[in-house]
Structure formats: C-alpha cells, structure tokens
Amino acid sequence: MKSALAVLRKDLLLELRTFETIPAMALFSLSSFVIFHFALNRVSVDGQLAAGVLTATLLFAALLGINRLFVAEREQGGFDGFLLAPVDRSAMLVAKAAGLFTFLVVLEVIAVPAFGLLLLGPSLGPPLLGLIGVLALSNLAFAVIGTLVSAIAVHTRARDLIGPIIGLPLLIPALIGTARAAGPLLAVHGPGSPPGKWLAILGLYDLVFALLAYAVFDFLLED
Amino acid sequence: MITHGRGLRSLSLATVVFITLALALVFFYAPLDADQGFVQKIFYIHVPLSIVSLCGFILGGVMAIGHLRTGERKWDMRAYVAIHMALIFSVGALITGSIWAKASWGHWWVWNEPTLVSFLIVVLMFATYQPLRFSIEDPERQARYASVFAIVAGAFVPLNFIAVRLAQGLVHPRVLTFSGGQLPGSMRLTFTIALIGVALLYMTLWKYEMAAKNARRQTRALRRLILGEDEFRPSRRSAAPS
Numbered sequence: 001m002k003s004a005l006a007v008l009r010k011d012l013l014l015e016l017r018t019f020e021t022i023p024a025m026a027l028f029s030l031s032s033f034v035i036f037h038f039a040l041n042r043v044s045v046d047g048q049l050a051a052g053v054l055t056a057t058l059l060f061a062a063l064l065g066i067n068r069l070f071v072a073e074r075e076q077g078g079f080d081g082f083l084l085a086p087v088d089r090s091a092m093l094v095a096k097a098a099g100l101f102t103f104l105v106v107l108e109v110i111a112v113p114a115f116g117l118l119l120l121g122p123s124l125g126p127p128l129l130g131l132i133g134v135l136a137l138s139n140l141a142f143a144v145i146g147t148l149v150s151a152i153a154v155h156t157r158a159r160d161l162i163g164p165i166i167g168l169p170l171l172i173p174a175l176i177g178t179a180r181a182a183g184p185l186l187a188v189h190g191p192g193s194p195p196g197k198w199l200a201i202l203g204l205y206d207l208v209f210a211l212l213a214y215a216v217f218d219f220l221l222e223d
Numbered sequence: 224m225i226t227h228g229r230g231l232r233s234l235s236l237a238t239v240v241f242i243t244l245a246l247a248l249v250f251f252y253a254p255l256d257a258d259q260g261f262v263q264k265i266f267y268i269h270v271p272l273s274i275v276s277l278c279g280f281i282l283g284g285v286m287a288i289g290h291l292r293t294g295e296r297k298w299d300m301r302a303y304v305a306i307h308m309a310l311i312f313s314v315g316a317l318i319t320g321s322i323w324a325k326a327s328w329g330h331w332w333v334w335n336e337p338t339l340v341s342f343l344i345v346v347l348m349f350a351t352y353q354p355l356r357f358s359i360e361d362p363e364r365q366a367r368y369a370s371v372f373a374i375v376a377g378a379f380v381p382l383n384f385i386a387v388r389l390a391q392g393l394v395h396p397r398v399l400t401f402s403g404g405q406l407p408g409s410m411r412l413t414f415t416i417a418l419i420g421v422a423l424l425y426m427t428l429w430k431y432e433m434a435a436k437n438a439r440r441q442t443r444a445l446r447r448l449i450l451g452e453d454e455f456r457p458s459r460r461s462a463a464p465s
Contacts, residue, residue, distance in 0.1 A: 169345075172344050
C-alpha cells in the first residue's frame with residue numbers, strides 16, 4: 001500500500017511539473033465538443049444524445065491518458081527500478097489505476113462544466129449529483145481497464161495503435177452503462193433518476209475487471 | 224520422432240460424416256419454416272458457427288491460463304490456434320448472420336439486436352489479438368502478453384453479452400433457452416447434428432493447424448541443425464508463436 005502511494009505520488013508530481021497529459025485531455029475534449037456541435041449541427045443537446053456526446057468525448061480523452069500512462073516508466077527505466085524494489089507488483093496496478101482515476105476526475109472537473117456551457121440544453125445544476133455518481137463508476141472502469149490495456153500496449157512496437165484497438169472493445173460495455181445511466185439525468189424536462197440497472201451493471205463491470213486485472217497484472221511486469 | 228497428426232484421420236472422418244449428415248438433414252428432413260421459408264435453413268450453419276466460435280474464444284482464454292500457470296510454450300501455441308480458428312469461424316458467422324438478417328428482417332445489419340452487436344464487439348476484440356502478437360518482438364514476452372490478453376478477452380465474452388443484451392430489446396429468436404426453446408423436434412435434431420458437425424470441424428481444423436505448426440517448427444529446427452547458425456535464415460516474422 002505504501003509503495004502504491006509512492007508510485008502514485010511520483011505520477012502526480014510528474015504531471016504537476018510537466019503538465020503533459022491532463023491539459024492535452026482537456027483540450028481534446030473541448031475540441032470534441034466543437035466537433036460534435038458541427039457534426040451534429042445542433043446548438044444544444046439533451047437526453048440520451050447529450051449523454052452519448054459526453055461519454056464518447058470522455059472515453060476518447062481517456063484514451064489519450066491511457067496511451068501515456070506507462071510511457072515514462074518505459075522510457076526512463078521505471079519498470080526496472082520497480083521490479084528491483086522488494087514490493088508487491090500489484091502496487092503498480094493500484095497506483096496507476098488511482099493515478100488514471102485522478103486524471104479523469106480532473107479532466108471531468110474541466111470538461112463537464114464546459115459541456116454544460118457549450119452544448120448541454122438543460123441546466124447542469126439539478127443532475128450534477130447523479131452525474132458525479134455515474135462518472136465515478138465509469139471512471140473506475142476506465143481506470144482499471146485503461147491501466148491493464150496500457151500495460152499490455154506499452155511494450156509493443158506500435159503502442160499508440162495497439163492501446164486504442166484493444167481498449168475500445170473492452171470499454172464498450174462501460175460506455176453503454178455510462179451513457180444509459182446518464183441519459184435520463186440530462187433529459188430536457190428535468191433530471192430523472194438514473195436507472196439502477198445500469199449503475200449496477202457498471203459497478204459489476206468495475207468489480208469483475210478489477211479482480212481480473214489484479215489476477216493477471218503480475219505477468220505483465222515480469223522480466 | 225513425434226508424430227503430430229495422431230488421431231487426425233478419425234477426427235476428419237467423423238467430421239465429414241457429421242457435416243454430410245447435417246447437410247442432408249437440413250435439405251431433405253428439416254421442415255420449411257412457416258414464415259421465413261427456405262432462407263431459414265441458414266440457421267443450421269449460422270448458429271453453430273457462432274456458438275462454436277464463441278466457445279473457441281473462451282477455450283483460447285482457458286488455454287492461456289494454462290500457459291501462464293505452467294509457463295509451457297505449447298499452451299500458448301494451443302491458445303493461439305484456438306483463437307485463430309475461432310476468428311475464422313466468427314467471420315463466417317458474421318457473414319451468414321448478415322445474409323440471414325437481410326433475408327428475414329430486410330437489413331444487412333440490425334443494431335437493436337443484442338446478440339448480433341455483442342458478437343461484433345467480441346470479434347473486434349479478438350481481431351486485435353494478432354496485431355498485438357505481431358507488434359511484440361521478444362517471443363517470450365509475446366507469449367506472455369498474448370496470454371494475458373486472451374484471458375481478459377475470454378472473460379470479456381460473457382460479460383459483454385450480458386451488458387449488450389440488457390441494453391436492448393430482444394429481436395433474435397431465443398431458440399436455445401434452457402427449457403429447450405420452441406423448436407419442433409425435427410428442427411432440433413437437425414440443429415444438434417449441425418452443431419456437432421461444426422464443433423468437430425473446429426476440432427479437426429484446430430488439430431490440423433497444431434500439427435502443421437509443430438511440424439514447421441521441427442523442420443525449422445532441423446534446418447538450423449543442418450545448415451548451421453550462419454547459413455540459417457529465419458523465416459518471415461509472423462504473429463504465430465514459434
């Protein structure tokens with residue numbers, strides 16, 4: 001646990017000093033909103049369409065972060081250092097997933113208000129609490145699956161290609177759950193309650209992949 | 224000298240018998256569907272192909288567990304061949320499914336059809352297996368990473384089906400419920416024979432590819448022995464385990 005915190009602290013510190021990943025993710029999502037505005041030719045979106053635009057944007061922005069997640073480890077020998085240290089290897093998974101989760105939260109703090117400002121028809125105030133809950137669950141799925149995918153992809157020659165093509169199919173069920181749960185929240189006539197079914201599915205998906213990642217992650221670090 | 228194709232002949236014969244029997248039953252025994260007519264007969268090839276390919280994906284994941292647990296390369300080879308064959312079968316299932324959808328629903332692709340959509344997602348997932356292998360150069364690491372991928376993706380198959388099925392209404396006929404569905408007896412018999420036939424075909428092809436892969440590895444080792452390390456030119460890079 002302590003070693004996980006150390007790795008997490010290192011990652012956050014690195015991001016604070018370089019400002020490499022999060023600004024890119026935020027700018028990407030802002031550009032995506034502009035693109036959606038023109039591509040859909042709508043001044044505002046609501047309901048399921050709004051949920052879809054928001055979720056798809058966050059998903060693709062998350063992919064940017066996922067691609068960069070282990071790059072510093074690989075390029076600067078962080079893997080070797082970590083493997084030499086007498087710590088549990090799962091600490092890396094926990095630390096990286098927590099780091100990615102944090103990145104996604106920061107991204108959403110920027111992107112969700114921007115979405116409310118630029119594209120969303122109904123006001124963002126009433127559904128905010130429900131939206132935070134849904135996004136927390138979806139962030140967990142993105143963080144766990146993203147860490148796993150990134151750890152697989154980082155050692156391949158074409159990691160920028162392999163990461164997204166493996167990650168997207170794995171994230172589709174999480175995307176379905178998030179978009180469906182957020183849809184009623186963003187409805188034009190005031191927020192409905194998010195369907196419990198979808199929250200349960202998201203939660204279950206998080207749980208299963210967290211266990212799965214925990215089981216297989218060690219094999220990705222062996223060398 | 225190890226013989227690789229042991230049991231291949233009897234397996235092939237059984238496959239031929241069952242496939243022939245299945246085709247005969249499909250065309251001469253199974254009744255015509257009341258509202259779909261002749262085109263419904265594609266069901267006897269489409270559904271077995273899909274079921275066998277999904278089982279093949281999961282089988283690949285299970286074999287990959289074997290590889291990670293034992294560390295033996297032969298399990299990686301088995302998993303690779305299982306997934307490779309399942310991919311080929313799944314493309315067949317997608318194509319036959321598309322034809323059937325066009326004929327009976329009027330569209331080549333139907334989005335509000337969970338089974339179709341989740342199958343596509345699974346195929347997209349496993350389609351990345353070979354590019355992943357291909358882009359890792361170190362053979363040992365390639366095998367390990369491919370196994371991790373196969374396990375995750377294998378576990379993803381049922382999960383994905385649950386998620387997508389819940390997302391949409393049911394259009395697909397539920398022929399395979401646990402209570403036996405509403406298939407009339409003659410159709411069920413034909414279907415069962417077809418399913419066995421396709422499963423045997425999968426097993427035969429799996430064994431055949433395994434034999435070919437092993438034989439190739441052995442010839443390569445022999446060539447290296449005869450020619451010596453300097454003269455030996457390694458074969459073209461491939462995604463397959465070597």
